[in-house]
Amino acid sequence: MLSAVRKLDRILRGEATSLEAIRDNRFDIPIVGISFILTILGMIYGLCMGTFSLTASGSNQNMQILATTVKVPSLFLLTLIVTFPSLYVFNALFGSRLNLPTMLRLMIGSLAVTLAVLSSIGPIVAFFSVSSTSYAFMVILNVAVFAISGFLGLGFLIQTLHRLTIANQSEPQPPVETAIPVEEAVVSPEGFEIPPLPVSRSAIRAPDHRKVATGVWLIFRVWVLVFGLVGSQMAWVLRPFIGAPNKEFAWFRPTGGNFFEAVWTQLGRLFGW
Amino acid sequence: MLLAMSPIHHSRDLLRLAAVAVVCAMAYGAAMGSYGIIAGGEATQILYGAIKVPILLLVTFLITLPSFLVINTLLGLRNDLRQVVGTLLMAQTVVAIALVSLAPLTLFWYVSFRDYNIAILFNGLMFALASVGAQKPLRDRYRELVQRDKRHALMLKLWLITYAFVGIQMGWVLRPFIGKPGAPSQFFRDEKWDNAYMIVGRMVWDAISRMF
Numbered sequence: 001m002l003s004a005v006r007k008l009d010r011i012l013r014g015e016a017t018s019l020e021a022i023r024d025n026r027f028d029i030p031i032v033g034i035s036f037i038l039t040i041l042g043m044i045y046g047l048c049m050g051t052f053s054l055t056a057s058g059s060n061q062n063m064q065i066l067a068t069t070v071k072v073p074s075l076f077l078l079t080l081i082v083t084f085p086s087l088y089v090f091n092a093l094f095g096s097r098l099n100l101p102t103m104l105r106l107m108i109g110s111l112a113v114t115l116a117v118l119s120s121i122g123p124i125v126a127f128f129s130v131s132s133t134s135y136a137f138m139v140i141l142n143v144a145v146f147a148i149s150g151f152l153g154l155g156f157l158i159q160t161l162h163r164l165t166i167a168n169q170s171e172p173q174p175p176v177e178t179a180i181p182v183e184e185a186v187v188s189p190e191g192f193e194i195p196p197l198p199v200s201r202s203a204i205r206a207p208d209h210r211k212v213a214t215g216v217w218l219i220f221r222v223w224v225l226v227f228g229l230v231g232s233q234m235a236w237v238l239r240p241f242i243g244a245p246n247k248e249f250a251w252f253r254p255t256g257g258n259f260f261e262a263v264w265t266q267l268g269r270l271f272g273w
Numbered sequence: 274m275l276l277a278m279s280p281i282h283h284s285r286d287l288l289r290l291a292a293v294a295v296v297c298a299m300a301y302g303a304a305m306g307s308y309g310i311i312a313g314g315e316a317t318q319i320l321y322g323a324i325k326v327p328i329l330l331l332v333t334f335l336i337t338l339p340s341f342l343v344i345n346t347l348l349g350l351r352n353d354l355r356q357v358v359g360t361l362l363m364a365q366t367v368v369a370i371a372l373v374s375l376a377p378l379t380l381f382w383y384v385s386f387r388d389y390n391i392a393i394l395f396n397g398l399m400f401a402l403a404s405v406g407a408q409k410p411l412r413d414r415y416r417e418l419v420q421r422d423k424r425h426a427l428m429l430k431l432w433l434i435t436y437a438f439v440g441i442q443m444g445w446v447l448r449p450f451i452g453k454p455g456a457p458s459q460f461f462r463d464e465k466w467d468n469a470y471m472i473v474g475r476m477v478w479d480a481i482s483r484m485f
Contacts, residue, residue: 012346113347120343123336124439131446132468152347202349272478 004033011109012116014203017160022167029105034112035077041115042073046241048122052129052138053243061249064240071238076111078238079231087223094219098164106160113203114153121145135245136269142242143263150228155204158220162212232259287359290366295327297369302326302450304376308392309452311383318452321460325447326372330365333440341432348424356418357425361432364411371403392451445469 007030010016016029050068053061088103098106125145132138201207235241236259243249306322309315338358345354382395411429418425448462 009346012343013351014347014349116343117340117347120339123339124435127336127439128442128468131442132471134468134471137468137471152344156347202347204347205349270474 001036004030004037007033008037008112008116011112011156012203014201014205017109017156017163017203018201019163019167019207022163027102027105027164029109029112031101031104031108034108038076038108038111038115039073041112041119042076043069044119045115045122045125046070046072048119048126048129049142049241050129050243051126052132052135053249055130060245061243063249064243067249067251068241068243071241073115075231075234075238076115079227079234080107080111082234083227083230087226090222090226091219094215096215096219102164106157106164109160110153110157113156114149117152118145118149121149134270135242136266138242139263139266140270152204154220154224157223158212158216159204159206161216161220162210163207165213165216166210235259236262287362290359290362291331294330294362294366294369297366297373298327298330299323301369301372301376301379304379305396305450306452307380308383308389309454311380312387312389312454315452315457318449321452322450325450327369329440329443329447330369333436333443334361334365337432337435337439341428341435344431345428348428350422350424350428353418353421353425357428360411360414360418363414364407367407367410368403371406372399375399375402389451389453396451442469445472 007016007028011029011034015021017027021027046069047065049072050065053064053068084104084107087107088100091098091103125142128141129138206212236257237252237255239253240247240250300323302322302325303319304322305326306318306320309318342354342358345351345357350357379396379399383392386392415425415429419429445467446461449456449459
């Protein structure tokens with residue numbers, strides 16, 4: 001457990017996906033360990049999201065909080081299971097050299113980043129859940145929080161995809177600056193030399209000046225499209241997550257409708273068109 | 274004040290800052306709640322005020338912190354994290370100290386003017402003044418960080434936006450701070466908690482629809 005948390009920390013810090021790590025075959029995102037952490041993180045957010053149902057302004061159904069705790073991690077893991085085969089095959093068709101375990105690690109890593117951000121916003125969502133009476137506000141707030149987390153997860157995905165592509169290419173010779181910029185030693189007014197600061201790595205920043213290749217962008221776009229569409233529809237199938245105040249608790253709502261239509265309706269309620 | 278702005282080396286210093294913030298916030302809260310006895314009401318609001326103002330500042334800080342830390346880590350700013358958290362806590366403490374320094378003004382205002390709504394407005398103004406006052410030391414401290422990495426500037430903006438977003442709602446939930454004359458003294462209002470943004474939104478919407 002603790003070692004898995006440490007691995008997650010390495011992913012967030014960008015150490016697990018640094019160019020050196022990938023080159024030395026140390027792209028270590030343990031699939032089982034991180035999947036376990038993912039589930040825990042998802043459950044934490046589910047707990048926060050479900051608190052709306054505990055209040056008098058919510059549905060007042062205690063079962064909803066349990067359901068949401070189970071549903072949030074399921075949403076991500078099920079979407080991964082449904083989309084992974086097609087993503088892998090598509091990727092292979094486009095001549096990418098990523099093998100199956102590497103791709104799975106990449107996807108799990110992106111989900112770990114997404115869920116780490118998501119669960120860290122959890123306390124804010126829980127606070128608003130407890131103190132709000134408006135269901136529409138809670139729906140839109142949750143969608144916004146998922147969007148922010150997803151966006152950062154995507155940043156990790158594109159950067160890691162980019163790094164996996166360039167890691168084994170020959171190092172280009174930049175004429176002016178070195179590939180990894182090292183800050184020059186600064187001389188303080190007193191004359192003491194301050195040693196150059198270690199360059200901070202980031203999991204979602206480009207490691208050097210090289211641009212993301214067009215092929216990588218294409219693969220990324222298709223992944224985002226497929227994963228995003230399946231994910232939002234999965235969320236719709238698994239609903240209710242928050243629990244509408246005027247409805248009875250149910251594990252699932254009857255099928256029909258879709259995610260985007262519903263978000264549009266709630267936006268309409270919130271802004272009154 | 275100087276104590277709050279001295280550099281931070283140990284986690285002990287962080288605790289000391291938090292302690293100063295709590296004590297000062299309690300002092301202002303008590304002053305804020307003393308409207309009741311000055312305007313001829315109950316004294317319990319002094320106690321409630323002394324509890325609520327520190328909650329307002331510190332709970333907002335704690336709720337906002339986790340996501341801020343995770344996003345900082347993602348952007349590769351983990352090594353500066355101790356300094357960042359220390360700086361933000363320092364800003365909290367400066368707000369609290371500034372509030373205490375404004376407390377005599379608030380008391381003087383209560384003695385001079387009895388109007389309840391104006392008292393609320395005056396307190397809002399005091400909070401605004403204290404927050405604006407804390408911007409200067411906050412930005413000074415952040416300048417060093419921004420020189421090291423430009424992303425710190427972005428993170429500071431993110432922090433201020435999230436903090437305000439949560440803080441406004443926190444202030445709304447924790448009402449009443451002052452205690453309406455005639456209304457019974459209570460910790461929370463009896464009415465359902467509502468969302469501050471929804472209420473403001475509804476007010477704006479009503480105002481617009483009345484115009485047309």
